[in-house]
Amino acid sequence: MRVELIPPSSVPIRQRASQLGVEAIRRPGLLFLKMLRAVPVIRRRVIPALIKEELDGIPAAAAAEAITRELERIQRTSVPLVIGPWVGEVGFELLYWIPFLNWALTEHGLEQRRLIVVSRGGARPWYRHLTSEYVDVFSLFSLEEYREANEARWDLAGHQKQYRVEQMDRDIVDRAKARLQLPEVELFHPSLMYRLLRFYWLEKVGRGLLSRHTEYRRLATVERRAALKDLPDEYVAVRFYFRPSFPDTPENRRFAADVIRSLSREMPVVLLNTRLQLDDHEDLNVDTGVYHVDHLMTLDQNLEVQTEIISHARAFVGTYGGLAYLAPFYGVPSMSFYSTHAELLPAHLDVAWRLGRTMGGSVTAMQTGVGGLLGGLLGHDRGRRLTDDRSGG
Secondary structure (H helix, E strand, O other), rough: OOOOOOOOOOHHHHHHHHHHHHHHHHHHHHHHHHHHHHHHHHHHHHHHHHHHHHHHHHHOOOHHHHHHHHHHHOOOOOEEEEEOOOOOHHHHHHHHHHHHHHHHHHHOOOOOOOEEEEEEOOOHHHHHOOOOOEEEEHHOOHHHHHHHHHHHHHHHOOOOOOOOOOHHHHHHHHHHHHHOOOOOOOOEEHHHHHHHHHHHHHOOOHHHHHHHHOOOOOOOOOOOOOOHHHOOOOEEEEEEEOOOOOOOOOHHHHHHHHHHHHHHHHHHEEEOOOOOOOOOOOEOOOOOEEEEEEHHHOOOOHHHHHHHHHHHEEEEEEEOOOOHHHHHHHOOOEEEEOOOOOOOOOOHHHHHHHHHHHHHHHHEEEEEOOOOOOHHHEEEEEEEOOOOOOOOO
């Protein structure tokens, strides 16, 4: 009788051992997961939240990875780092760009580099926690040059968002380099932030994307300059201007004028009109019963003057957007208005409300028609702060 030996398995011994090890871990692991899933709070809340977070990150994953690669590349260089230039809306600068910088520079160890912020209109106070080096676009461009370059940028892009480096950006950086006598710089451009956070603004991802890539910090109060010594100790800072969500209509003109007059009967009002036509926003002017500071507004300092006034104000009242976001960074309550939902994104309203809660300065956004509430909020009890209100959401 012939006996044939069965050959050993063709699977290598090392691989078989590895499989046995995995199996030894897998079975207890599955049992442990089964036990976890049996816990109601794990099954109903933790697991769905983890799954949602993973799914939320998928659309923006490529943009987040590109940002990481770019910041790691910058980290390996040693030349001065130009941050900006920022030539977009005030609202996006305050609500997203600066908090994004707070996160990015710290996360990638760039806060120790020579940082040079380039913005416009006197935004220097908003960046003092990052660097003392600031270059204003209006110290490099005349108003006519700025308008011409900005209009060309808008025509090419179709909007004012800085999704890519345009010729205007290159020209600004070249002039800043010449001003500072720098042969070479690296550029940290707003397009990095825009390309990532657009997924959040358009509700393609959850709020986790914003939380992971921003850090909101309160700004230090700005000392009042001598030119503002004639302002009262207690006042409300007000600025109404026209935009798509608050268009130039007879009704909105009457509404804003009535709000200003109502406020001025309760306490002094400082009107923040600039009389500078820098973009598509037109100020609404009321001449009676208010303090005017437009004589202090210059191209390269108007935002600095408005920041000083708002940071010392009892409250800010005006059109929703822009400066309405500035007040809470100084712990100052903000109450703003819109008359239509044109161009209003729920994401911005939600972030503004959360910003107020974080900074200790409540943020309220309302549709017009509730101006009568102001007298009760600001007049009958001057010790009260404006309460949080999410009716704008």
